[in-house]
Amino acid sequence: MSDHDAVKHPVSSNSLVDVLETILDKGVVIAGDISISLADVELITIRIRLLIASVDKAKEIGMDWWETDPYYSSKGIELQRENNQLQEQIQQLEERLTETEERNKKS
Structure with a gap:
């Protein structure tokens, strides 16, 4: 196989570890609502709130319920x-x- 036939992958400056470190350091909030309706009558609504952060960051923002x-x-x-x-x-x-x-x- 020659160099021309080799599969090339894009080079990323951030490794997975760097991305995870940034997410845990800064924190990420994911929010969403799921509604199930039948004939324009709402049967159930599920509200999802997800916070991904380090323990230190969570304590810093007052989320220390555990x-x-x-x-x-x-x-x-x-x-x-x-x-x-x-x-x-x-x-x-x-x-x-x-x-x-x-x-x-x-x-």
């Missing part, structure tokens, strides 16, 4: 437990307030 989600973090489990306790305390206080108001009405 740090407090009880399914992904031990800190999240503790926060969920604390939240449940606070909800119980609020319910108890509301019940006491209702009882006190009822007693005051009878007096």
Whole structure:
């Protein structure tokens, strides 16, 4: 096979690694909506939002849900437990307030 018969590929200045590094450093958002309709009646709509970024970039823009989600973090489990306790305390206080108001009405 001579040099003239060889398959030539375009030379790219960016390698795949460079492209991935840029995507993770800057972040990429992909958004789209899918709607299924029948006879002009919308049956279902699916909204897709996808963010591709490094962990550092995600934290920088405030997307750190995995740090407090009880399914992904031990800190999240503790926060969920604390939240449940606070909800119980609020319910108890509301019940006491209702009882006190009822007693005051009878007096």
